[in-house]
Amino acid sequence: xxxxxxxxxxxxxxxxxxxxxxxxxxxxxxxxxxxxxxxxxxxxxxxxxxxxxxxxxxxxxxxxxxxxxxxxxxxxxxxxxxxxxxxxxxxxxxxxxxxxxxxxxxxxxxxxxxxxxxxxxxxxxxxxxxxxxxxxxxxxxxxxxxxxxxxxxxxxxxxxxxxxxxxxxxxxxxxxxxxxxxxxxxxxxxxxxxxxxxxxxxxxxxxxxxxxxxxxxxxxxxxxxxxxxxxxxxxxxxxxxxxxxxxxxxxxxxxxxxxxxxxxxxxxxxxxxxxxxxxxxxxxxxxxxxxxxxxxxxxxxxxxxxxxxxxxxxxxxxxxxxxxxxxxxxxxxxxxxxxxxxxxxxxxxxxxxxxx
Numbered sequence: 001x002x003x004x005x006x007x008x009x010x011x012x013x014x015x016x017x018x019x020x021x022x023x024x025x026x027x028x029x030x031x032x033x034x035x036x037x038x039x040x041x042x043x044x045x046x047x048x049x050x051x052x053x054x055x056x057x058x059x060x061x062x063x064x065x066x067x068x069x070x071x072x073x074x075x076x077x078x079x080x081x082x083x084x085x086x087x088x089x090x091x092x093x094x095x096x097x098x099x100x101x102x103x104x105x106x107x108x109x110x111x112x113x114x115x116x117x118x119x120x121x122x123x124x125x126x127x128x129x130x131x132x133x134x135x136x137x138x139x140x141x142x143x144x145x146x147x148x149x150x151x152x153x154x155x156x157x158x159x160x161x162x163x164x165x166x167x168x169x170x171x172x173x174x175x176x177x178x179x180x181x182x183x184x185x186x187x188x189x190x191x192x193x194x195x196x197x198x199x200x201x202x203x204x205x206x207x208x209x210x211x212x213x214x215x216x217x218x219x220x221x222x223x224x225x226x227x228x229x230x231x232x233x234x235x236x237x238x239x240x241x242x243x244x245x246x247x248x249x250x251x252x253x254x255x256x257x258x259x260x261x262x263x264x265x266x267x268x269x270x271x272x273x274x275x276x277x278x279x280x281x282x283x284x285x286x287x288x289x290x291x292x293x294x295x296x297x298x299x300x301x302x303x304x305x306x307x308x309x310x311x312x313x314x315x316x317x318x319x320x321x322x323x324x325x326x327x328x329x330x331x332x333x334x335x336x337x338x339x340x341x342x343x344x345x346x347x348x349x350x351x352x353x354x355x356x
Contacts, residue, residue, distance in 0.1 A: 074110040083110040108356040115355040119153040120210065123350060124225075124275040126152050131224050132231040133295070135330040140293050147220050148301045154217060154225045155347035157264035157277050158193035158285065164205055165190075172208040174201060181260060181342035191263040193283045193345040199312045199337030202286045202346035209348065216288040217349035219313045219332075220303045226280075226315070227329035228273040235272040235279040235329055242327040246270035247281035250322040261319045276347075280327035283345035284314040291334035311335055318343035 074083060079091045085107035095105045095117035104116025119125050128151035134144040161183050167173035178184040182196035197205075206214045217225070226235045233239075236246055243249075244256035246269045255261055265277040272279045290309030299305075305313070314333040317326035320343055325331055335341065 079110075084112045086110050111356060113356040115353050117353075119350070119352070122156055123153040124156050125352075126154055126221070126225050126274050128152075129229065131227065131229045133220060133223050133227075133330070135328070137325065137328065137330065140332055141330050142294055143297050145295065145297060145300055147224075147303060149218075149220050149224045150302055151352055152217070152221055153350040153352060154221070154274070154276055155214075155349070156275060158283060158345045158347045159202075159205060160191050160264055161186075161194045162190035163209070164194040164197070167205050167208050170208070173204050176201065177340045183261065192261050193264055193278075195261065195283050195342050195345045196340045197286075197345065198340050199286045201340075203288075206346070206348035210350075214348040214350045216286060216346065218302070218304050219287045219289040219315070221349055222285070222287050222315050223329060225274055225276055226272050232273075233328055234270075235276070236270050242280060242324050247317070247327055248278065248319050249281045249317065249327070250320045254320040256319075279316055279329070281317050281321070282319055283316070284318045284321075284333060284341075284343055285316045286337075286344065286346040287313045287315055289313045291332075312337040314344060 073080070074086060077087050077089065079086045079089050085091055085093065087107060090105060090107060090112070093105060093112055095102050095114065098105065098112065098114050098117065099120055100114055100117035101121065102116075102118030104114075104118065106113045106116055126149075128149060130146050130148050132144060133147040135141045136144065164173060164176070164184075168175055176182060176184040176194060177196035178186075179196075183189040183192045183194060184196060186192075203216055206216050234242065234246075240246070244251045244267075246267055248255055248262045248267060251257070253259060261282050264282070267278065267281070270280055271277055289305030289312065290307070291311045291313045292306045292309065296303070296306075311334040314335055315331070317331070321327070335344070
C-alpha cells in the first residue's frame, strides 16, 4: 500500500490507493468529478461548494429575480422590460403610431397585434368573403362563379408619376417611356397616373414600395375591389351609364376632351364601394395574372389565374376608351407584359398583417 498526503484547509487528509478496490469511501465530497475523474476539491471546479458557483446557496441569487431585479411576468397588467404591452395597457401605442389606421390595436402575449388595424395611409380595406366574378357579356368573362377572396388592402389611387419617381430615384425602378402621351418627365403631371410602364416595371414598384410589403393585385382581388359583393355593373353601381361625370374617358375627345389623363381621384362620383378612385377610366391597370380566354371553373378559392401564358391581364378602361363595356367591373383586356402603352398604368395591393 502506498500512502500520500494532501493538504485541504490546513487539515491533513490521508489518501489511500488500493489496487482493485476503486476509490476509497473516505474521499472528500467533490473529489470524484463526473465521468470518474479524480480532481482535487481545491482545483477550482465549479462543482465544489467553495468555488463560488452560482448554484451555491452562498451566491446570493434569489428565485424569481434576474440580475437586475424581478423577472417580468406577462399578464400581470404592468408593462415591464421585454414587453411591448400587457393586457389592456398598450404603453401609449396606437394603430396610427404603428403606421396603420383605425382603433383595432390589441395586446397578445405582451406583444402588439396590429391585425385589427385598418390599412396604411393611401390604401382601402377590402373585406374578405365571397363575391360573384365574371359575366355573360363575353366568353372570356365566363364561367360566372362564386369566388372566395381573403381580406386585402388596395391602393386608393393609381400609382402616380411622383410616387414612381421615388422608386426610380432609389434605383429600384427603371424609367418609363417618355414619348408621345407618356406622363413621365412632363412638367405638371406629378399627380397623374404613371403610364407607359411594362408589367415588369409595375411589379418592381409594388415589390419595392413601403418596405416591400405591396404587390400587384390578383385579377380576382381587382374585380372584388371594383365590383363589391352585389355584382354591380360599374364601380359606382348599376347606373348611370359611364360618362365624364364619373369617368376619365373618350367623350368629346380623349380624356373628356383634354387629350390626356387627369390627376388621380378627379372623378369621385366614380369611386368604388370601398373608396378606390378611377377603377374605371384614366388608365388600364396591370394585374398579377396571366391571361386565359376564360376562367377555370374549379379555381374559386383566392384564384391566381393560369400558371403560364403569353399576355397579362389588364382591367378598368382608359382615357381614350369609349363604349360602356370598357368600364364594366367584370370587363377584361390583356397585353404583352413587356410592352408599354400610354393608356396603361397600375395600382398595388397588400396582404394585411396576420394575427399573432
